[in-house]
Structures are given as structure tokens and as C-alpha cells.
Amino acid sequence: MINTMYERFAHEYAIHAEDSAYNALYDRPAVLGLAGDVAGLSVFDAACGPGLYAAELLDRGARVTGCDASPTFVEMTSARTEGRADVRVHDLSRPLTWVRDGSCDLVVLALALHYIDDRVALLSELRRILAPRGALVISTEHPTMSWLRLGGSYFTQEPVEESLNPDRDWPIRAWRRPLTSICAEFRAAGFVIEELLEPRPVPEMADRYPEDHASLEALPAFIAFRLIPAAPR
Ligand SMILES: C[S@@+](CC[C@H](N)C(=O)[O-])C[C@H]1O[C@@H](n2cnc3c(N)ncnc32)[C@H](O)[C@@H]1O
Known part of the structure; x- marks a missing residue:
């Protein structure tokens, strides 16, 4: 059965993510910075959400394919990108049988790994x-x-049910786990960490969202990684 966790609040989330402190001025700059120059690259946007990454990657010259478990988000991504991204409804708990071996130069998985039970x-x-x-x-x-x-x-490692946003009724189920486990899962899947980033808010946030800026300057909300395939031994 497809995971439809976000369906209930997909439209509200899409409006929020477009311009929120945590998405627009914190997560996306961090992830796109780690992605580097994507012009001419074939990029797979895993858990594309409402298509904010897909649209930006296309604007930067990438070819974009991707997926999300939410049919509403896939429709939104197709509309936002005017059909330029090949996006499908797909639950990432299942194999990506429609994507060929070695066919992507870059995969982006923003703010979604923690929803998956078998992350390895x-x-x-x-x-x-x-x-x-x-x-x-x-x-x-x-x-x-x-x-x-x-x-x-x-060190607790377990799925937690809570609201994604404390001010709204956006129920989600996501894994909490320590950094050691996150890194061990990368290694078990055949990756090494090329870069680890504890993002800092972009300067614009100080004016637009001063409370979020102060909080994120004191404590990172997200952590980001650029992983590359481990060399064969
Ligand atoms: C916080 S949103 C992030 C969306 C997008 N990556 C972004 O940052 O704008 C999390 C996304 O993960 C998707 N998701 C959650 N579980 C999933 C699963 N099992 N398979 C595919 N997508 C999933 C949700 O539908 C939602 O679009």
C-alpha cells in the first residue's frame, strides 16, 4: 500500500514550504549548495514533495526525474515544472524498478529519509x-x-508519531536515531561521506524570520550530507 502520510495536508504544506524559514532559507540553500553545479546533470529528486527542488534544479540546467508517495505532490510537481520533470507516484520503501542502474549523476533526498523504515x-x-x-x-x-x-x-532509535509543525495538525511518523546510526546506514549501503553540513540560516532570514534565525544560529534543526559511492575493496 502506498504511503499517503502527506496527502491530508499536502496543499497547506506546499504553501508553507515555498517560503518558510526552514525550507526556503535553510534546507534548500544547504542541499542545493551541497549539490553544486547541476547544469547538464541527470538528477533524481527522491520524495520530490510539491516540486520546489525539481523546479530549481531544472532552472539550474539539470534534467529531472523523481517520485513521491503523495499523488497530490506528484501532480503539483508536474504543474510547477510544466511537465519538464518526469515524476511518478512511488513509495520509496519499494525498489525503483523503473530507474536504470547507474543512470543518475545526482540524487537528492531532502527531508524524507527519516520516514523510511528500511533506510539501508x-x-x-x-x-x-x-x-x-x-x-x-x-x-x-x-x-x-x-x-x-x-x-x-x-541514543534512542524508534519511530515517533507527532505533528510535523507544532502549530498545525500535520500528523507524521518519523524515525529518531543518533548520528552514529545515520552514518552506519550510509556505510551499510555502500556510501562514504564526502561532506557533512550543519547548515546555518541564510542572512536574509534575520530580517524576515528573526526568531527562527536566532534559534537556528544556536542549534541546527537539520543535518545534510553529500555521499559518494565507496570505492570497491
Ligand atoms: C518534508 S517533505 C519534503 C519534500 C521535498 N523533498 C522538499 O524538501 O521540498 C517529505 C516528503 O517525503 C514524502 N514521503 C514520505 N514517505 C515517503 C515514501 N515512503 N515514499 C516516497 N515519498 C515519501 C512525502 O510525501 C513528502 O513529499
């Missing part, structure tokens, strides 16, 4: 579709942030 299986599948010199750029909740919000032991 997904990461291995993303490794399969990557070209040998390709890269996978991931952002996810910073484990310190999860620990401060949820309490208990920092």
Missing part, C-alpha cells in the same frame, strides 16, 4: 541508480534536535 534498503537502491562518479545529497532532522524535543536517551 532505500539507500542501497539509490546507490544502484547512481552513476559511478555520482553523488547523493541528503538532508534530515538533526539528531540533537530530535533528542531535545523528544527527551529520553539521545
Whole structure:
């Protein structure tokens, strides 16, 4: 059965993500910075959401394919990109049978890895579709942030049901886990970390969202990685 977690609040989320402090001025600049120059690259946008990444990647000269579990988000991505991105409804818990081995120069998986139960299986599948010199750029909740919000032991590893946004009823189920586990999953799937980034808010946030800016200057909400395939031994 397809995971339709975001369907209930897809339209509200799309409006929020377009210009929010955490998405527009924090996550996207960090992930796109790690992606580097994408002109001419074949990019797979895994969990594309409302298409904000897909549109930006196309504008920067990439060819974009992608997927999301939410049919509403896939429709939004097609509309936002005027059909220039080949996006499909697909649950990332399942193999990407429609994507050829080694066919992507870059995979972007922004703010979605924590929703997947078998993350090593997904990461291995993303490794399969990557070209040998390709890269996978991931952002996810910073484990310190999860620990401060949820309490208990920092080392707890479990799925948590809560609202994505404390001010709204946006129910989600996401994994909390320590940094050691996140990195061990990368290694188990055949990746090494080329770069780890604890993003800082872009300067514009100080004027537009001063409270978020102060909070994100004190504590990272997300953590981002650029991963590359490990060399064969
Ligand atoms: C926080 S949103 C991020 C969307 C987009 N990457 C962005 O940053 O704008 C998380 C996305 O993950 C998708 N998602 C969650 N679980 C999924 C799954 N099992 N397979 C595919 N997509 C999934 C949701 O539908 C949603 O679009």
C-alpha cells in the first residue's frame, strides 16, 4: 500500500514550504549548495514533495526525474515544472524498478529519509541508480534536535508519531536515531561521506524570520550530507 502520510495536508504544506524559514532559507540553500553545479546533470529528486527542488534544479540546467508517495505532490510537481520533470507516484520503501542502474549523476533526498523504515534498503537502491562518479545529497532532522524535543536517551532509535509543525495538525511518523546510526546506514549501503553540513540560516532570514534565525544560529534543526559511492575493496 502506498504511503499517503502527506496527502491530508499536502496543499497547506506546499504553501508553507515555498517560503518558510526552514525550507526556503535553510534546507534548500544547504542541499542545493551541497549539490553544486547541476547544469547538464541527470538528477533524481527522491520524495520530490510539491516540486520546489525539481523546479530549481531544472532552472539550474539539470534534467529531472523523481517520485513521491503523495499523488497530490506528484501532480503539483508536474504543474510547477510544466511537465519538464518526469515524476511518478512511488513509495520509496519499494525498489525503483523503473530507474536504470547507474543512470543518475545526482540524487537528492531532502527531508524524507527519516520516514523510511528500511533506510539501508532505500539507500542501497539509490546507490544502484547512481552513476559511478555520482553523488547523493541528503538532508534530515538533526539528531540533537530530535533528542531535545523528544527527551529520553539521545541514543534512542524508534519511530515517533507527532505533528510535523507544532502549530498545525500535520500528523507524521518519523524515525529518531543518533548520528552514529545515520552514518552506519550510509556505510551499510555502500556510501562514504564526502561532506557533512550543519547548515546555518541564510542572512536574509534575520530580517524576515528573526526568531527562527536566532534559534537556528544556536542549534541546527537539520543535518545534510553529500555521499559518494565507496570505492570497491
Ligand atoms: C518534508 S517533505 C519534503 C519534500 C521535498 N523533498 C522538499 O524538501 O521540498 C517529505 C516528503 O517525503 C514524502 N514521503 C514520505 N514517505 C515517503 C515514501 N515512503 N515514499 C516516497 N515519498 C515519501 C512525502 O510525501 C513528502 O513529499
